[in-house]
Amino acid sequence: MIDPAYRAAPADALRIEPLGELTAIFDRRSMQTHLVVPPVPEMLAAMAEDACDAAALAVRLAERFDLSVEGDARAVVAARLRELAAMGLVAPT
Amino acid sequence: MRHDTRIAVGPVQFRIGSDWARPIAALNRLYASYPQDPERPADATVRLFAARPWRRWLRPSVQIGGDFTVPDALPLPLAMGLLAAEMGMNLQVALGWRRHLLLHASAVEKDGRAVILSGVSGSGKSTLAALLGETGWRLMSDEFTLIAPDSGDALAFPRAVSLKNEAIAEMAARVDPARLGPLLAGTPKGDIRHLIPRPDAIAAMHDPARPALILFPRFGGAAAAVEPMGEGEAFVRLTEASTNYTALGEAGFAALTRLVRETPAFALSYPDSATGLALVDRLWAEAGR
Numbered sequence: 001m002i003d004p005a006y007r008a009a010p011a012d013a014l015r016i017e018p019l020g021e022l023t024a025i026f027d028r029r030s031m032q033t034h035l036v037v038p039p040v041p042e043m044l045a046a047m048a049e050d051a052c053d054a055a056a057l058a059v060r061l062a063e064r065f066d067l068s069v070e071g072d073a074r075a076v077v078a079a080r081l082r083e084l085a086a087m088g089l090v091a092p093t
Numbered sequence: 094m095r096h097d098t099r100i101a102v103g104p105v106q107f108r109i110g111s112d113w114a115r116p117i118a119a120l121n122r123l124y125a126s127y128p129q130d131p132e133r134p135a136d137a138t139v140r141l142f143a144a145r146p147w148r149r150w151l152r153p154s155v156q157i158g159g160d161f162t163v164p165d166a167l168p169l170p171l172a173m174g175l176l177a178a179e180m181g182m183n184l185q186v187a188l189g190w191r192r193h194l195l196l197h198a199s200a201v202e203k204d205g206r207a208v209i210l211s212g213v214s215g216s217g218k219s220t221l222a223a224l225l226g227e228t229g230w231r232l233m234s235d236e237f238t239l240i241a242p243d244s245g246d247a248l249a250f251p252r253a254v255s256l257k258n259e260a261i262a263e264m265a266a267r268v269d270p271a272r273l274g275p276l277l278a279g280t281p282k283g284d285i286r287h288l289i290p291r292p293d294a295i296a297a298m299h300d301p302a303r304p305a306l307i308l309f310p311r312f313g314g315a316a317a318a319v320e321p322m323g324e325g326e327a328f329v330r331l332t333e334a335s336t337n338y339t340a341l342g343e344a345g346f347a348a349l350t351r352l353v354r355e356t357p358a359f360a361l362s363y364p365d366s367a368t369g370l371a372l373v374d375r376l377w378a379e380a381g382r
Contacts, residue, residue: 015343017350022325026346031339033346035329 003054003078006090008047014089016041027088034087043080044089051093054078094140099131100124100182103239103250103298104192107182108135112143113153116174123175123253123274123287126295137189139181144168157181161188169280176277176285179255186237186250187336193239193248194341194348197334200238200247201230206305207247208373209238209356211334214282217312220260221369223288227267228370232294233302242341242348245355246301251294253287261286263366306380307331307358310369317368319376320360327358 015026023041025034039061046060054077061077062068084090094110096117101107102124111117140158143149154168155177161184169177187195198211199222208225210218219235226232233249240247253274256264261284265273274287289295307327322330331349332338338345359376363369 015346017346019324019328019350019353021323022328024325024328024346024350026343028343031342033332035325 003074003081005051005053005093006047006081006085007051007093008044008049008090009088011049014044016044025089030088032088034089039077040080040084043077043084047090054081057081094142098124099129099133099135101127101130101133102182102252103234103248104136105186105190105250106130106133106136107139107185108137109139109141109178109182111141111155111174111178112149113141113155113171113174115171116141116155116178119175119275120178123289126289126292127298128295137182137185139178139185141174141177141181157184159185161185173277173280175274175287176280176282179252179287182252183236190239190337191340193241194345194352195335195337196238196240196331197236197336198238199235200233200249200302201225202233202247202249202300202302203230203377205302207233207238207302208306208308208377209247209304210308210310211331212310215312216310217363217366217369218310219254219256220263220312220366221310221373223254223256223260223264224267224366224370225373226254226291226294227264231297232290233298240304240348240352241301242344244301245304245348245351247304248301249294249298251290251298253289256286256288258283264288304352304356306376307353307356308373308376309358309360311360311362312369314362314364316364317372318360318362319372322358322360324353324358327353 013029017024022035055074058073058077096114097110098117099108138159141155144156153171155174156168157177198209199218200207200209212218222235235254237250272289277285361372
């Protein structure tokens with residue numbers, strides 16, 4: 001299966017506030033509040049301004065957190081990206 | 094309208110109009126000691142009116158109206174006109190207020206610091222706040238606590254406390270009868286009797302307080318229990334307890350994230366009022382360390 005590439009929301013569109021185990025994200029465009037758990041905040045941070053697909057993002061996350069890209073990392077990232085797209089926090093390119 | 098009055102509760106100036114004299118007279122008695130400023134324009138308007146002209150006299154029933162209304166709200170009998178007025182005042186604030194983040198919560202203050210008690214109806218937050226208000230705390234609010242988006246301070250909204258059912262006898266045994274309103278028996282919310290806050294609480298109603306504790310009380314259970322609550326859960330619960338969080342947009346988000354970050358939160362359950370008061374005092378003492 002080919003994963004689509006996604007682009008994160010522009011940095012100034014989101015206000016991201018860690019609140020203990022949860023992270024609250026306010027989307028200035030939709031005025032909606034989203035509550036997310038790891039690895040979603042880490043994914044948004046790793047995507048930055050670039051478009052990337054699940055495989056590339058899994059590699060980036062592995063580098064940042066010193067993990068090995070094995071098993072179903074790509075599939076997990078792909079599933080989270082689809083959820084983020086449904087919330088409007090990333091958009092397919 | 095035929096009869097009307099103005100009442101200031103905290104930062105909100107109400108104008109209440111009525112087809113009947115009785116609800117206005119009852120309000121004027123409850124709020125007689127509140128500071129008045131007749132020149133100030135009203136922030137919120139409540140209208141108590143007869144749904145049909147003959148309903149002013151024939152089985153009179155009070156429809157609640159104002160800037161904001163709830164569709165299909167059932168009218169109340171005229172004997173419950175005071176309850177209708179209070180419901181109308183709450184409704185206008187809950188749906189219309191935009192200057193502060195509005196939490197459905199009671200609050201009390203000591204030494205410039207506030208304890209905020211948030212919970213659904215029946216959680217006992219009003220009774221706890223009313224009891225604390227008689228034992229060395231300033232009652233700030235029994236229903237709505239306002240959070241200022243710029244400073245993060247809690248602002249008081251000391252309406253007359255709406256005592257329900259068992260709380261009526263509990264408070265009547267402790268306070269001067271002159272501070273109690275008429276008994277409204279058999280309302281849709283059970284028996285209700287209003288308690289006028291202490292004069293010092295009314296005099297200080299414009300004084301803000303720094304939030305120091307957020308408590309989520311729950312009345313019931315066999316034993317007392319206290320659970321620390323994380324910032325995330327407190328945030329979620331308070332968004333649910335706010336009637337205007339969504340309407341405030343980013344200002345509401347910023348005010349609420351700041352509140353839960355800076356203020357320790359606890360869930361507490363308590364089997365009786367004395368235990369509830371002791372828990373609040375214990376958590377207060379620990380928070381002050």
